[in-house]
Amino acid sequence: xxxxxxxxxxxxxxxxxxxxxxxxxxxxxxxxxxxxxxxxxxxxxxxxxxxxxxxxxxxxxxxxxxxxxxxxxxxxxxxxxxxxxxxxxxxxxxxxxxxxxxxxxxxxxxxxxxxxxxxxxxxxxxxxxxxxxxxxxxxxxxxxxxxxxxxxxxxxxxxxxxxxxxxxxxxxxxxxxxxxxxxxxxxxxxxxxxxxxxxxxxxxxxxxxxxxxxxxxxxxxxxxxxxxxxxxxxxxxxxxxxxxxxxxxxxxxxxxxxxxxxxxxxxxxxxxxxxxxxxxxxxxxxxxxxxxxxxxxxxxxxxxxxxxxxxxxxxxxxxxxxxxxxxxxxxxxxxxxxxxxxxxxxxxxxx
Numbered sequence: 001x002x003x004x005x006x007x008x009x010x011x012x013x014x015x016x017x018x019x020x021x022x023x024x025x026x027x028x029x030x031x032x033x034x035x036x037x038x039x040x041x042x043x044x045x046x047x048x049x050x051x052x053x054x055x056x057x058x059x060x061x062x063x064x065x066x067x068x069x070x071x072x073x074x075x076x077x078x079x080x081x082x083x084x085x086x087x088x089x090x091x092x093x094x095x096x097x098x099x100x101x102x103x104x105x106x107x108x109x110x111x112x113x114x115x116x117x118x119x120x121x122x123x124x125x126x127x128x129x130x131x132x133x134x135x136x137x138x139x140x141x142x143x144x145x146x147x148x149x150x151x152x153x154x155x156x157x158x159x160x161x162x163x164x165x166x167x168x169x170x171x172x173x174x175x176x177x178x179x180x181x182x183x184x185x186x187x188x189x190x191x192x193x194x195x196x197x198x199x200x201x202x203x204x205x206x207x208x209x210x211x212x213x214x215x216x217x218x219x220x221x222x223x224x225x226x227x228x229x230x231x232x233x234x235x236x237x238x239x240x241x242x243x244x245x246x247x248x249x250x251x252x253x254x255x256x257x258x259x260x261x262x263x264x265x266x267x268x269x270x271x272x273x274x275x276x277x278x279x280x281x282x283x284x285x286x287x288x289x290x291x292x293x294x295x296x297x298x299x300x301x302x303x304x305x306x307x308x309x310x311x312x313x314x315x316x317x318x319x320x321x322x323x324x325x326x327x328x329x330x331x332x333x334x335x336x337x338x339x340x341x342x343x344x345x346x347x348x349x350x351x
């Protein structure tokens with residue numbers, strides 16, 4: 001089998017399969033065109049694996065395959081970003097009906113009546129039990145309390161319903177957090193002056209992934225699970241809170257960019273825990289696949305909203321200082337290729 005994740009972004013003159021006006025499921029922060037992004041070259045590339053053809057996602061075929069099935073995307077706001085792309089592609093065949101949302105509209109569920117297909121996105125940024133005190137712009141009023149030995153019931157309580165689950169974590173483990181295990185505070189990550197043992201995000205992330213995958217591989221629910229690898233950001237000249245920007249308008253070529261240390265460490269942990277869990281999964285009849293999007297995403301610094309996470313950020317003042325988003329993805333955009341790959345992996349498994 002050819003490796004779908006080793007490839008290049010190649011120019012593709014055909015337009016994206018949906019537009020920001022044809023899809024009504026794009027959240028405002030990802031609607032780059034509507035928000036006034038001036039260039040559109042980033043839309044005309046497709047991911048091309050080096051040793052095989054990657055067809056475009058076929059929404060009709062997909063929905064026919066998924067009659068009476070339930071998919072769940074479980075993770076942070078990148079998973080929410082991913083699900084919007086998924087919905088936009090499927091909406092060419094059938095418009096989903098939203099049947100549930102939580103108070104913050106972070107977790108949602110949709111139903112496709114003519115295929116009896118259900119799709120959920122579950123906001124669970126650590127996939128573990130966590131008390132989070134953060135506003136919409138990422139500003140915290142208190143440290144996150146993270147329970148390293150307890151999974152988040154938001155998703156585990158529903159897990160037995162799912163036929164397919166796409167899980168992803170990572171970035172939230174870099175934030176300040178106080179760690180709890182066995183009912184006691186055992187340490188923390190980057191919490192200065194707290195008189196607690198400083199622990200690495202690697203420790204917490206490995207511990208989390210192990211528990212999550214153990215649960216999925218041993219739950220008795222023979223779901224088809226995808227573990228999506230960490231998403232690189234493309235902030236230059238600063239971070240999201242210190243004036244970082246992403247102004248590039250085209251992809252990197254192979255060799256023009258190196259993976260950041262922290263992304264390399266995360267992906268390393270993901271690969272190791274995936275290898276261990278897939279052995280257990282195979283014994284228990286659970287399919288576990290690696291959705292290894294890190295490298296292909298790393299090559300697309302041009303695919304982020306940048307300043308266009310807000311509507312017309314420079315309308316009043318063309319030199320305005322605005323927060324940039326160099327982590328999430330414009331829709332349409334490079335993230336649509338993640339779904340081409342998902343579809344191909346599902347088709348290959350069905351054969």
